[in-house]
Amino acid sequence: MIFRAVSYVAIAAIIIAVAVFLNRDGDREDVRLGADPMQSRDRGPHQHDFLDPSCECDPEAEIKQAIADRQDYSSTHTDLGKGFYARGRYDVAKSCYERALELEETNHQARYGLALTHIRLGDLVAARQELQRAVEANRKFLPAYISLAVLDYADGDYGMAKERLQGALRIEPSNPHAKKLLNSLPKVQRYADANSG
Numbered sequence: 552m553i554f555r556a557v558s559y560v561a562i563a564a565i566i567i568a569v570a571v572f573l574n575r576d577g578d579r580e581d582v583r584l585g586a587d588p589m590q591s592r593d594r595g596p597h598q599h600d601f602l603d604p605s606c607e608c609d610p611e612a613e614i615k616q617a618i619a620d621r622q623d624y625s626s627t628h629t630d631l632g633k634g635f636y637a638r639g640r641y642d643v644a645k646s647c648y649e650r651a652l653e654l655e656e657t658n659h660q661a662r663y664g665l666a667l668t669h670i671r672l673g674d675l676v677a678a679r680q681e682l683q684r685a686v687e688a689n690r691k692f693l694p695a696y697i698s699l700a701v702l703d704y705a706d707g708d709y710g711m712a713k714e715r716l717q718g719a720l721r722i723e724p725s726n727p728h729a730k731k732l733l734n735s736l737p738k739v740q741r742y743a744d745a746n747s748g
Contacts, residue, residue, distance in 0.1 A: 626658075
């Protein structure tokens with residue numbers, strides 16, 4: 552029982568680390584609000600380009616300014632969600648991702664972001680549902696496949712984890728994360744089997 556609880560925490564940490572790694576860009580574009588040159592540079596009460604984890608700015612003012620710039624764009628809310636997620640404001644990030652999905656329910660980036668937010672908030676069931684919807688919205692979106700495989704590890708469903716990782720490698724045969732996880736499956740399964748008694 553304790554092993555399973557520790558496994559869930561470790562798996563959640565792995566998913567988050569993989570997600571951050573897969574969504575990184577050399578210039579930190581994934582946590583940047585001003586990615587669109589047409590978007591206003593004024594982000595409410597502050598002027599910084601990159602989101603600072605210690606930023607104490609008012610989220611409501613920031614959301615209102617971004618929405619005033621591009622209120623009907625699902626991507627506006629997705630970008631806001633990424634920014635608040637990066638700052639550890641998971642409650643606000645969740646609201647932003649949900650609004651993005653109200654505007655465009657096939658926005659796989661918003662679904663993925665919402666899944667990661669659910670993981671941070673401890674709701675693995677909701678996270679799995681959002682990851683599956685992200686895959687349905689974009690069959691070639693590897694981060695969702697890989698994150699689902701990690702959740703399958705946590706549930707002890709190694710067959711499904713293997714199937715998902717093989718599917719990811721059919722899309723991108725050289726993906727190092729999918730390869731590494733697939734190669735580790737036999738060891739993880741042996742370890743779990745040895746500790747289940």
